[in-house]
Amino acid sequence: MPSLKDIRGRIGSVRNIAQITRAMEMVAASRMKRAQDSILAARPYADELEATLERVASAANLTEEIDPLLANRPVKRAAIIVITTDRGLAGSLNANATRSVLRWVTERASSGNGDGSVEIEAITVGRKGRDALRRAGVPIAAHFPPLGDRPSFGDVTPIARLVTEDFLSGKYDEIDIAYSSFVSTLAQKPEIDTLLPVARPELGEEGERTNDEYLFEPSPEAVLSRLLPHYVAIGIYRAVLENNASEQSARMIAMRNSTDNANELIDDLTLVYNKTRQATITREMIEIASGAEALG
Amino acid sequence: MPLQLEVVSPERRVFTDEVDMVIVPGRNGQLGILPHHTPLVSSLGVGELRIKKGGTEQSLLISGGFVEVRPDKVIVMADLAEHSDEIDEAKAVEARRHAEAELQQTKDPVDIARVRASLQTALMRERIATRRRTRG
Numbered sequence: 001m002p003s004l005k006d007i008r009g010r011i012g013s014v015r016n017i018a019q020i021t022r023a024m025e026m027v028a029a030s031r032m033k034r035a036q037d038s039i040l041a042a043r044p045y046a047d048e049l050e051a052t053l054e055r056v057a058s059a060a061n062l063t064e065e066i067d068p069l070l071a072n073r074p075v076k077r078a079a080i081i082v083i084t085t086d087r088g089l090a091g092s093l094n095a096n097a098t099r100s101v102l103r104w105v106t107e108r109a110s111s112g113n114g115d116g117s118v119e120i121e122a123i124t125v126g127r128k129g130r131d132a133l134r135r136a137g138v139p140i141a142a143h144f145p146p147l148g149d150r151p152s153f154g155d156v157t158p159i160a161r162l163v164t165e166d167f168l169s170g171k172y173d174e175i176d177i178a179y180s181s182f183v184s185t186l187a188q189k190p191e192i193d194t195l196l197p198v199a200r201p202e203l204g205e206e207g208e209r210t211n212d213e214y215l216f217e218p219s220p221e222a223v224l225s226r227l228l229p230h231y232v233a234i235g236i237y238r239a240v241l242e243n244n245a246s247e248q249s250a251r252m253i254a255m256r257n258s259t260d261n262a263n264e265l266i267d268d269l270t271l272v273y274n275k276t277r278q279a280t281i282t283r284e285m286i287e288i289a290s291g292a293e294a295l296g
Numbered sequence: 297m298p299l300q301l302e303v304v305s306p307e308r309r310v311f312t313d314e315v316d317m318v319i320v321p322g323r324n325g326q327l328g329i330l331p332h333h334t335p336l337v338s339s340l341g342v343g344e345l346r347i348k349k350g351g352t353e354q355s356l357l358i359s360g361g362f363v364e365v366r367p368d369k370v371i372v373m374a375d376l377a378e379h380s381d382e383i384d385e386a387k388a389v390e391a392r393r394h395a396e397a398e399l400q401q402t403k404d405p406v407d408i409a410r411v412r413a414s415l416q417t418a419l420m421r422e423r424i425a426t427r428r429r430t431r432g
Binding site (some may be wrong): 008038041042044045046047049051052055056152153154214216217218220222223226227230231234239 | 302303305306307308309322323324333335336337338339361362364371372375376
């Protein structure tokens, strides 16, 4: 049986843990709010850019010769951008994300569009993903530190430039991006999208109806070739924002659970403490009583 | 009929209102847009976006991106957009000096292009800030 002092010590340390996890929960909650706001704030730009891209695409004659970012080559080498967090204590978020990436890598490596295998390299953003992929033996072509709480669009341009150049130079035939998408505070889903080649935009009915009247400066093709890199960058930016919101909400929930568990443990330990204290008092009383009896 | 104008950057919606006229810094020079302008898509350079409404004028710093004139509204999608009153003149001057110094040392052509772009933005920022101050 542990002594009273031991139990008191344990209650004290569990209480400290509860205090820390509670504080971390609060911090994550306020950051989550900010991260959600920035997803919403980024949405108008992304929507408008997509609408413009559709319109330009319907005017330009969309072929690979027009823009190399649309080129569908047989895939021999692919790169996947893996966005994870730098810090842990976010529940199963990073574990789920890396598991889905590793499964994808295994499947993709053997699929190869019917003609042989695909070589896959990773470009990581965030330490957790880099460490997990390194352990699994996936080659890592580049690593970027995470972009902080309030990433600006300028922060993702180096990543966008790197993958665009590597795609154009033929180093990779396909670029994908993996991140944890923010479904709700309670749910985050690992997601993998293809960034390059850019999927051909569907022609909307409105686009077909109005594109004759549109002027393009200097030409639809020239505007398109400026638009496509933006489209790639905004894809990365959106993934980074989603991953941020996922990180904060996963951490908030994980910390709330640990605070609850710690409080439960404190209750249990307090019960044990009181019982032990009671038992000690009873034992001492009996000792005194029997001592007195023996003397009398 | 007024003109419905929207200015968005990847980080946020910067401006949305009905205006009389807007002048955007197109890649090949200034482009004035009045109501009933022909539908148009153009890419943007670095410069000042001027918004005229009922005798007053507002200006925004714009760098890169696109403008689309639709039949119902004008949308400016800028890589960077700042209201002129958000610009800190002292910081702008410092950023310009920093970019100038960096340009002296850079050798790599890719870096030079990048530094030039940031120098251009800094210069434009400074110019807009100075104009705002002198105008009062």
